[in-house]
Amino acid sequence: MFEVLKSSWALLLGMFLLMLGNGLQSSLLGVRGGEAGFSAFEMSIVMSAYFAGFLLASRFTPELIRRVGHVRVFAALGSFISAVLILYPAFPDPIVWAVGRVIIGFCFCGVYVTAESWLNNSASNDTRGQALSLYMIVQMVGIIAAQGILLVPDASGFLLFVIGSVAVSVAFAPILLSISPTPAFESTKRMSLMQLFRTSPLGCVGMFLLGGVFAAQFGMSAVYGTAAGLSLQQISLFVAAFYVGAMLLQYPLGYMSDRMDRRRLVTAVAFLGGLAATFAVLFSSSFTILLASAFLIGGAANPLYSLLIAYTNDFLGHEDMASASAGMLFINGLGAITGPLIIGWAMDTVGPEGFFILIAALLLTLTAYGLWRMTRRAAPSVDETGKFAPISQASSPVFMEVAQEYVSDAAEAAEAARSDAA
Template sequence: MFQVFAGSWALFLGMFMLMIGNGLQGTLLGLRGDIEGFSTFSLSVVMSAYFLGFLFSSRYTPELIRRVGHVRVFAALGSMISAVLILYPVLVEPWAWTIGRVIIGFCFCGVYITAESWLNDASSNETRGKALSLYMIVQMAGIVFAQWIVSQGDVSGYALFIIPSVLVSLAFAPILLSVRPMPAFASTKPMTIRQVINASPLACFGMFMLGGVFAAQFGMSAVYGNRVGLTVGEISLFVSAIYIAALVLQYPIGWLSDRMDRRVLIIWISLLGGAGSLIAFLIPGNYALILISGAIVGGTSNPLYALLIAYTNDYLEREDMAAASGGLLFINGLGAIMGPLIVGWMMDGLGANGFWLFTAILMLTVGFYGLYRSTQRSRKTMDAEAVPYAAVSAASTPVVAEVAQEVYIEAEEEVGPEGNAQPL
């Protein structure tokens, strides 16, 4: 792992600062919007706009890179991010923030795609799995560190908006000044949505539902905390608990995934995540339970994302795995766009605890749909034939998804005669 970091330290350092900036602006807008008197629905629209921009960028940034190159795309998108972050406290209107979030979502996705293509190019077949795991750790660490920064500043002032702008600007220095040249960009044409659904209806349904869960965690958790009267420090700890649990439980769940029927594991993890949400919904007002529920939902939903990708690959030919990732990400993005809008509507109608009811419904629905699917199709792959699990963050772009698919393919090729794959 150290050797992987030493070879791509500039990328990891730059991505760490980028994730701090992104994690700051998500939580900060939820807190500042409440101070400015934004309604819950207005904030839900603002939060949803990020995922709309992210989804469009995942489709159009690859073509932009092919036309003008990595460096120009990197610099242009980074400048736009810094500008929008500074403008947030100047243009304090829901419509302005919504437009800003669309731009921010588009630019962050484009920046991730550009940097992640370099990660893929810098990794060999032997180190790609470790690089992917280290990249996910850096992502989660950046988001968690951002919550600590929020807890130390004044949400009603300007400093907390300037800090992410500066961090984003500085993040490009170690990457662009690196001696390694930017790679030639190539991406796999995604499978059609119909083809992906035919391969695994459960995975597609789960990806759509998880999009709503992720959007609620990333965009609306700070809004929820404000509505129930938590302090800024308590909200920061709550958001941190979601991502720390996601990181800690990713690998144990991955270990189980390679040793048991994945559909059974999907069902149990989904039901556990739904039960964790119901705890906070049925027993409101207890901060300890809020932290526990946040950790349960974060620790189940994020590994479930990677688990559903691995489950889909169990039903695909090796040459189709990379193409399927684009379809799955698009389905997840659609769910993410609608998630904040629905949870905002539920919080307006049911109160702040509508946040927990929303995540409970989505997670439980995935589990129950998995039970239904188990009556419709028996497993076509034996445990020995299933592809190995690879940890993937829920904030993935098409590049990271394709890197993960390469890890799957390479690991499958290393499966020995007794069906035992080398650990990722």
């Protein structure tokens, strides 16, 4: 762990500041949109736009890096992020904000691709697993800390947008001053979506449904808090609860997944998250229940992302794991674009409770589909399953591929050890 910190502290510090800015702008827009009188559906378009930009960048950023290099791409995209964060309060219009969110989503994905390439290059085979875990923890802590900044006075002025812009701008200094350019970027050959679905129907359907849940907690949770009449302090705690749950429950569930039928765990965790969302609908007047529900939903949805990838890997050869990552990311991105739009429509139709109603519907649908898939084919034995790797839904294709390669290497090492023992 200390070796990883020694070699990657600048990158991890920069990523913390980037997530501080990203988490702050998402929650801040949700609050400001309500103050400006935007409808829930208008805000859903704004929030959905981020994931559209993110998905576009996952396709085009690798080519940009090949053409002009990591450093130039990193610096250019960072400049755009800072500029858009400053422009938000100057043009309080949902169309302008949606365009800005597309740009920011595109830029953040490109920044993640570049940073994660550096992270992979600085880690050795022995430390890669620790580097992946630390990176994901830093992402979560950055988003959680951003909710505290939301309480800084002057919430109706420019100050909070300036803080987000400064955090993003400063984030690039430790990275660019301490890290040399990485080798040429190479992406893995993609697996077709049809081939991926045939390999793991549960993995593909689950990734699409979880995209909607993740987009809800990242983009629409502050919109819900504003519509439900929560105070700014309550909104801050509410949004943070999703990520605290994700950070604390990721590893216990990952430990369990390596020791039992992953489909049973996926189904049970999805049901727990769906039940928590249902309770939030029934007892929405209790802020304590809202906090507990947010904690459990975040603690279910984020580990489910990693669980579904691990489950899909159980049916892939080692050589196919990295190539499947792009397809999984694309499917999740489609769900993330669609989810906020449906939630915004639901909130305008039935009220703020539409936020939790849709989350409950998505997670309980995953529960039902997981139960049905159990009747279609037998699960692989625990001895034949691969290793769980924590992966954030905010990660880029590079992180996905690195995590897949790490799992593949771990599986090959385990097989070699068993062969030597035999």
